[in-house]
Amino acid sequence: MNLTELTVHELKEKLNNKEITSQDIVKAYVDRINEKEPEVKAFITTLCDEALEQAKKIDEEGDYSSFKGIPIGIKDNINITGVKTTCASRMLENFVSPYDATVIEKLKDEGIINLGKLNMDEFAMGGSTEYSYFKKTSNPWDLNRVPGGSSGGSAAAVAAGMAPWALGSDTGGSIRQPSSFCGVVGMKPTYGLVSRYGLVAFASSLDQIGPITKDVRDNAMLLNIIAGHDEKDTTSENIEKKDYVKALKNDVKGLKIGVPKEFYGEGINPEVKKALETAIAKYKELGAEVEEFSMDVAKYALATYYIIACAEASSNLGRFDGIRYGYRTKEFSNLKDIYKNSRSEGFGAEVKRRIILGTYVLSSGYYDAYYKKAQQVRTLVKNEFSKAFEKYDVLVTPTAPTVAFNIGEKSNNPLEMYLADICTVPINIAGVPAISVPCGVDSNGMPIGMQIIGKHFAEETILNAAYTYEQNTNFKENKPTFKK
Numbered sequence: 001m002n003l004t005e006l007t008v009h010e011l012k013e014k015l016n017n018k019e020i021t022s023q024d025i026v027k028a029y030v031d032r033i034n035e036k037e038p039e040v041k042a043f044i045t046t047l048c049d050e051a052l053e054q055a056k057k058i059d060e061e062g063d064y065s066s067f068k069g070i071p072i073g074i075k076d077n078i079n080i081t082g083v084k085t086t087c088a089s090r091m092l093e094n095f096v097s098p099y100d101a102t103v104i105e106k107l108k109d110e111g112i113i114n115l116g117k118l119n120m121d122e123f124a125m126g127g128s129t130e131y132s133y134f135k136k137t138s139n140p141w142d143l144n145r146v147p148g149g150s151s152g153g154s155a156a157a158v159a160a161g162m163a164p165w166a167l168g169s170d171t172g173g174s175i176r177q178p179s180s181f182c183g184v185v186g187m188k189p190t191y192g193l194v195s196r197y198g199l200v201a202f203a204s205s206l207d208q209i210g211p212i213t214k215d216v217r218d219n220a221m222l223l224n225i226i227a228g229h230d231e232k233d234t235t236s237e238n239i240e241k242k243d244y245v246k247a248l249k250n251d252v253k254g255l256k257i258g259v260p261k262e263f264y265g266e267g268i269n270p271e272v273k274k275a276l277e278t279a280i281a282k283y284k285e286l287g288a289e290v291e292e293f294s295m296d297v298a299k300y301a302l303a304t305y306y307i308i309a310c311a312e313a314s315s316n317l318g319r320f321d322g323i324r325y326g327y328r329t330k331e332f333s334n335l336k337d338i339y340k341n342s343r344s345e346g347f348g349a350e351v352k353r354r355i356i357l358g359t360y361v362l363s364s365g366y367y368d369a370y371y372k373k374a375q376q377v378r379t380l381v382k383n384e385f386s387k388a389f390e391k392y393d394v395l396v397t398p399t400a401p402t403v404a405f406n407i408g409e410k411s412n413n414p415l416e417m418y419l420a421d422i423c424t425v426p427i428n429i430a431g432v433p434a435i436s437v438p439c440g441v442d443s444n445g446m447p448i449g450m451q452i453i454g455k456h457f458a459e460e461t462i463l464n465a466a467y468t469y470e471q472n473t474n475f476k477e478n479k480p481t482f483k484k
């Protein structure tokens with residue numbers, strides 16, 4: 001029995017029945033990390049010795065209540081006391097966090113063991129995990145391809161069996177797109193459902209922490225743990241606590257599914273489109289009501305997103321100046337040199353690109369023309385989603401327009417990279433939840449993801465829609481090949 005192939009709910013059942021110990025689980029994952037990390041490169045910091053020590057203590061106590069003894073991987077922009085939080089940047093290469101993010105406190109309360117911090121695009125800016133200062137992560141399905149981004153390390157670790165589940169963050173698709181590329185399940189919850197306290201900010205009005213897992217049940221279980229109001233986060237919503245696992249009914253009879261045709265147009269790979277059409281046909285077969293409709297503002301969402309996200313990034317990253325936070329240059333003769341050289345040397349090319357763009361749209365001569373206009377369009381996008389959800393329970397689209405592309409294929413063409421976010425960014429602009437589930441593979445055996453979108457705080461609905469599809473298909477039979 002290979003423990004790294006089991007889902008968390010399967011591991012939990014075996015732990016409860018005393019068939020295995022926490023040390024058995026953690027050792028299996030540590031061995032897997034040692035075997036696969038040299039080729040996948042998913043981790044920035046591993047905590048294998050600490051994880052084994054923690055598992056030993058849990059086994060000695062013999063209490064496996066909650067999720068005690070289950071390991072996890074954490075994206076490296078989420079703070080953990082006494083552990084490096086680098087955001088995959090030279091700017092924070094040696095920063096050790098003095099506090100826990102709220103989601104980490106919740107995981108620790110459950111007795112969950114941290115295996116380490118996972119690679120990402122620098123400061124979460126990118127869609128391929130090629131923009132990390134430390135290493136480029138590979139896709140376990142084909143090591144010559146990207147895992148997606150910015151949570152590429154999280155998705156690759158789960159797909160490669162190096163972590164049973166992981167946390168990522170999603171600003172414009174950074175959980176869902178790598179989940180699609182790596183054939184795993186990833187959710188961006190409703191903005192405000194999960195505390196952002198302790199998440200290093202990229203774009204504060206868009207960022208959201210979420211779960212990346214092997215299947216939908218695990219996704220619901222991890223969401224149960226991390227969701228909830230937090231007084232330390234002023235954007236956290238105080239809503240009634242729900243049990244998302246109870247929402248998994250394996251029944252979509254009468255579910256009204258809207259299919260926005262703009263998400264299936266130009267730029268969508270034919271094999272991706274065909275896989276989505278097959279998945280939608282399966283929903284019809286299962287008793288759901290499906291209807292195509294038009295979503296006019298979808299075409300404006302990408303430009304709107306990049307103006308707002310870059311503006312907020314420019315503001316949020318202003319603190320990293322060589323004085324207050326982060327890397328400080330050794331080459332300076334005055335204060336201006338410290339600022340200039342520290343930021344020039346500390347930030348990578350993609351981060352600089354977004355800071356420059358964000359500073360430009362916030363400058364006095366262009367604020368009204370760009371930033372203010374983008375905020376107005378944002379309201380239109382929100383209204384368009386609200387209008388759609390008056391008629392439909394969920395919307396179904398591709399997660400990404402293509403499967404995972406080759407490493408280096410788009411890194412020199414930022415605009416082409418940005419277009420890969422076309423299906424995911426409208427969801428962050430509207431603040432609604434969405435989940436990506438595998439729905440097939442292309443002719444090269446690369447996974448394809450289906451995105452299921454719900455109204456605000458309707459995680460139960462999208463989880464059940466995803467679960468029902470998962471239970472009635474055989475996508476779990478597809479496994480990463482580590483093709484070289």
